[in-house]
Amino acid sequence: MKPVCLVIGAGAGIGGNVGKRFAQEGYHAYLARRTDEDGLKRIVGEIEADGGTGEGQLLNAVEDNSIEAMVRHIEDNVGPIEVAVYNLGAQIGNRSLPNTSLKAFEMGWRLASFGLFRLAQAVVPHMEARGQGTILVTSATAAVRGNAGQHSHAAAMAGRRMLCQSLNAELAPKSIHIAHILIDGAVDAPDTVGKMMGEEAFQRMREERGGAHDGLMLPERIADTYFHLHSQHRSAWTHELDMRSFSDLAWWNH
Secondary structure (H helix, E strand, O other), X not given: OOOEEEEEOOOOOHHHHHHHHHHHOOOEEEEEEOOOHHHHHHHHHHHHHOOOEEEEEEOOOOOOOHHHHHHHHHHHHOOOEEEEEEOOOXXXXXXXXXXXXXXHHHHHHHHXXXXXXXXXXXXXXXXXXXXXXXXXXXXXXXXXXXXXOEHHHHHHHHHHXXXXXXXXXXXXXXXXXXEEEEEOOOEOOOOOHHHHHOHHHHHHHHHHHOHXXXXXXXXXXXXHHHHHHHHOOHHHOOOEEEEOOOOOOOHHHO
């Protein structure tokens, strides 16, 4: 059996490209996303056309036992999960305090922190038994800076960051690598950033900042860094890093 790279949140942006990158290195890419089965099949098809192997499933990560059942299925029927990538966003939109419902606030936490906790509980025993493993966690500027209208997102992503620190403290001595990756900038991802902005505004941003401008973060280049993190020797592990385009100001300069 091939080692498996599991990606939760595998759209056409970071998640799908991370799956492709690991498949190029001989991993079986197992891709999960909430909706758009056709998009999922398209990414798997691209992996196979490039000579790799992959498969996917739709997953509602906030549903009871969904993540746990998927991990059991992969470990029992597909192969050992050597790398787990948690790439679910938790952005519910810009909402003032009175307009942030209890349900909306809780949803951010469920996607950002609780889902990651459930993934770790499900996959770590397998990694621990094998004496190795990697969990790569996509994060956002909100993990280190709160803004008006971002009550749910900032609280949820900061929780994700602290959870990664706690997991690292417990699991690094067991040779399980936890990396928290802060994406500090706009990603050229049509089915995530593009949907949030709207097609017209996204295309305008692409024209102004993308292409030869290199002002948008390219998912395939981000994926190179994810693979590098997994490949690091344990004497020099990175726990946390932030990434942005060369032309963007870092979050602490705003």
